[in-house]
Amino acid sequence: MVRKRKKADPFRELTWDDLQEWAGSKIVSRGKRYQRNGHVQGLVRTASGGLIAWVDGTHRYATRVEFEGRTLESTCTCPYWDTCKHAVAVVLEYLDHLKKGVQVPQVDTQDSRVKLLEKFSEDQAWNDDEEYMEDELDSVSVQTTKGAAKSFETFLKQQTKAQLITLIEDMAGRYPVVRETLQDLHDLSRGTVKNMVRAVRKEIHKLSAEPGWRNYWNDEGYTPDYSRVRDRLEVLLVQGHADEVVALGKELLDAGTRQVGMSHDEGETSDEISSCLDVAFRALPKSSLPPAEQMFWAVEAELADEYGLCLGAEGFWKRKHKVADWKILADNLTKRLKDFQWVKGDDSFSRNYRRDRLTDWVIHALENAGRRDEIIPLCKQEAKKTGSYVRLVNYLKKAKRWKEAEEWIHKGIKVTRKKWPGIANTLRTQLREMREKQGDWLSVAAFRAEDFFQEPTLNTFKELQKAAERAEVWPAVRTAAMHYLETGKLPWKNSSWPLPGTELEKAVKRRQMHFPLTETLIDIAIAEKKPDEVIRWYNQRRTSGIGWKWSGFQDDAVAEALADQYPDQAVSIWKRLAEDQIALTKPKAYLVAAGYLRKVHRLLKKMKKEKEWREYLHEIRRVNARKIRLLETLDSLDGRRVIDGL
Numbered sequence: 001m002v003r004k005r006k007k008a009d010p011f012r013e014l015t016w017d018d019l020q021e022w023a024g025s026k027i028v029s030r031g032k033r034y035q036r037n038g039h040v041q042g043l044v045r046t047a048s049g050g051l052i053a054w055v056d057g058t059h060r061y062a063t064r065v066e067f068e069g070r071t072l073e074s075t076c077t078c079p080y081w082d083t084c085k086h087a088v089a090v091v092l093e094y095l096d097h098l099k100k101g102v103q104v105p106q107v108d109t110q111d112s113r114v115k116l117l118e119k120f121s122e123d124q125a126w127n128d129d130e131e132y133m134e135d136e137l138d139s140v141s142v143q144t145t146k147g148a149a150k151s152f153e154t155f156l157k158q159q160t161k162a163q164l165i166t167l168i169e170d171m172a173g174r175y176p177v178v179r180e181t182l183q184d185l186h187d188l189s190r191g192t193v194k195n196m197v198r199a200v201r202k203e204i205h206k207l208s209a210e211p212g213w214r215n216y217w218n219d220e221g222y223t224p225d226y227s228r229v230r231d232r233l234e235v236l237l238v239q240g241h242a243d244e245v246v247a248l249g250k251e252l253l254d255a256g257t258r259q260v261g262m263s264h265d266e267g268e269t270s271d272e273i274s275s276c277l278d279v280a281f282r283a284l285p286k287s288s289l290p291p292a293e294q295m296f297w298a299v300e301a302e303l304a305d306e307y308g309l310c311l312g313a314e315g316f317w318k319r320k321h322k323v324a325d326w327k328i329l330a331d332n333l334t335k336r337l338k339d340f341q342w343v344k345g346d347d348s349f350s351r352n353y354r355r356d357r358l359t360d361w362v363i364h365a366l367e368n369a370g371r372r373d374e375i376i377p378l379c380k381q382e383a384k385k386t387g388s389y390v391r392l393v394n395y396l397k398k399a400k401r402w403k404e405a406e407e408w409i410h411k412g413i414k415v416t417r418k419k420w421p422g423i424a425n426t427l428r429t430q431l432r433e434m435r436e437k438q439g440d441w442l443s444v445a446a447f448r449a450e451d452f453f454q455e456p457t458l459n460t461f462k463e464l465q466k467a468a469e470r471a472e473v474w475p476a477v478r479t480a481a482m483h484y485l486e487t488g489k490l491p492w493k494n495s496s497w498p499l500p501g502t503e504l505e506k507a508v509k510r511r512q513m514h515f516p517l518t519e520t521l522i523d524i525a526i527a528e529k530k531p532d533e534v535i536r537w538y539n540q541r542r543t544s545g546i547g548w549k550w551s552g553f554q555d556d557a558v559a560e561a562l563a564d565q566y567p568d569q570a571v572s573i574w575k576r577l578a579e580d581q582i583a584l585t586k587p588k589a590y591l592v593a594a595g596y597l598r599k600v601h602r603l604l605k606k607m608k609k610e611k612e613w614r615e616y617l618h619e620i621r622r623v624n625a626r627k628i629r630l631l632e633t634l635d636s637l638d639g640r641r642v643i644d645g646l
Contacts, residue, residue, distance in 0.1 A: 245279060376396065522537045526557055526558070534562060587633075
């Protein structure tokens with residue numbers, strides 16, 4: 001919230017701190033550049049004392065800034081959700097006008113920007129359609145799409161038949177897409193689709209021959225335009241040629257998968273292909289394929305899809321399918337699984353992944369076919385082949401076959417602990433969760449203890465605490481855990497250790513650690529709000545030098561924890577953190593430094609040491625007098641008005 005102003009013009013009294021509180025330091029910095037570089041045009045004042053201007057960026061944006069009570073509010077036609085750099089630039093431009101004595105005119109009631117901003121304010125969905133927004137801004141037109149269409153329709157009705165034929169022939173001659181569309185309509189009107197199918201197939205092969213790519217630094221690249229393919233598939237589907245659309249969809253999936261695999265962009269190419277495959281999936285239930293074969297086609301397509309091209313399949317599977325067809329599908333997929341062949345060149349992970357995807361579909365079909373008794377035997381078979389023990393255990397738990405589930409967990413961990421440690425860890429987690437459901441909190445605490453001694457962090461410490469408190473053994477466990485953090489001595493053989501073993505062999509060797517683990521000890525002391533312990537371990541870490549160079553984030557938390565009882569130490573830490581950032585000589589680092597300096601100021605003010613703050617800030621300015629960007633950042637810390645610094 002920006003504080004209330006006593007002056008008639010509240011903009012005049014704005015400080016840099018006000019602007020940063022309103023927009024954030026990064027946005028303020030970008031707004032400064034925009035204002036300096038002359039991006040703000042046509043600045044005017046509103047009747048309520050607000051500001052309106054054009055701001056030139058990627059496009060020309062209309063921007064308004066007003067004071068709503070004590071708060072600055074802005075509206076801008078750019079695609080940004082919150083207060084933007086364009087709004088900041090408008091404020092700075094206005095203050096620059098004030099400082100130079102340049103008069104700012106009142107806005108005209110017919111100003112196009114007023115109408116444009118009102119339109120954007122009323123339209124709650126504008127920011128979900130950037131393309132629509134850009135069209136609006138480029139034309140800056142108040143003519144609606146509906147009005148434009150009516151005007152175009154009137155023009156066509158005024159033409160004679162001969163004039164229309166001449167117009168169409170001229171368009172067909174100049175624009176290939178018009179000529180191709182007319183040819184498609186001609187072919188379909190004669191009842192033949194071969195030419196159109198051949199043309200679509202040729203275009204698919206042509207478009208998919210070159211990979212998509214994008215260089216986002218210079219906005220260069222190539223994205224294949226599949227809109228013509230999509231439009232032709234839509235025409236074929238509407239005209240009742242679903243079989244042809246499905247067949248072309250299969251060819252498109254094969255060609256598109258190869259193309260996306262070679263492409264280097266952020267999904268633009270796959271989006272183009274996916275939009276065409278959506279049509280194929282809509283055509284599938286209208287095709288002449290029997291329902292079970294339609295389902296098999298959809299499964300095959302999804303199994304072949306490695307890049308998320310078959311999003312349209314979701315609509316197909318939402319349709320209601322008969323149990324009899326699910327049974328046929330289950331039989332077909334089971335046979336496919338039995339005949340499964342490894343792809344030459346695949347590593348073990350890829351082979352298992354492909355087989356597991358197929359198995360998941362078999363299970364899905366069995367569930368919908370009412371043949372659930374076949375699922376667990378299948379899972380047992382596949383666990384041995386692909387290491388998919390987690391899936392098996394999940395189904396055993398679902399069937400409440402707890403003893404079997406635990407047996408398979410132990411088998412799975414033994415098989416996977418070296419080859420696939422991730423699977424072993426997941427199985428271990430499943431066993432711990434089973435103990436939680438059984439209310440065996442001593443066992444749960446034992447699992448959490450192993451986690452903590454394997455990876456001693458604040459998070460594993462808290463999880464251990466939760467379980468040990470439920471088991472009513474936390475005091476003894478905490479003593480052992482803290483002793484370990486200080487000395488590195490494990491408690492397993494200590495007679496006072498209250499937890500049982502987990503009966504599981506350790507899956508991963510512990511990493512080498514240097515004790516005491518001061519960073520974890522500091523984190524725990526902060527969490528437990530024990531500033532004496534915080535400063536104890538903080539000082540020890542400083543003297544040891546371990547982790548000292550890379551502890552900026554934790555040091556900030558340390559200073560926060562010490563601020564009430566050890567304010568001088570907190571100030572010292574924040575000063576050092578700020579000075580370290582300033583020494584990097586980077587604008588982004590200056591912004592980080594400003595955050596630490598604000599904390600110094602706040603605490604010194606609380607300690608009634610404003611003079612010390614002013615002297616310290618003055619010294620920073622003196623030592624870094626050549627760092628112009630830093631000095632601009634420091635303007636936000638001393639309460640200076642924006643207008644005084646322009």
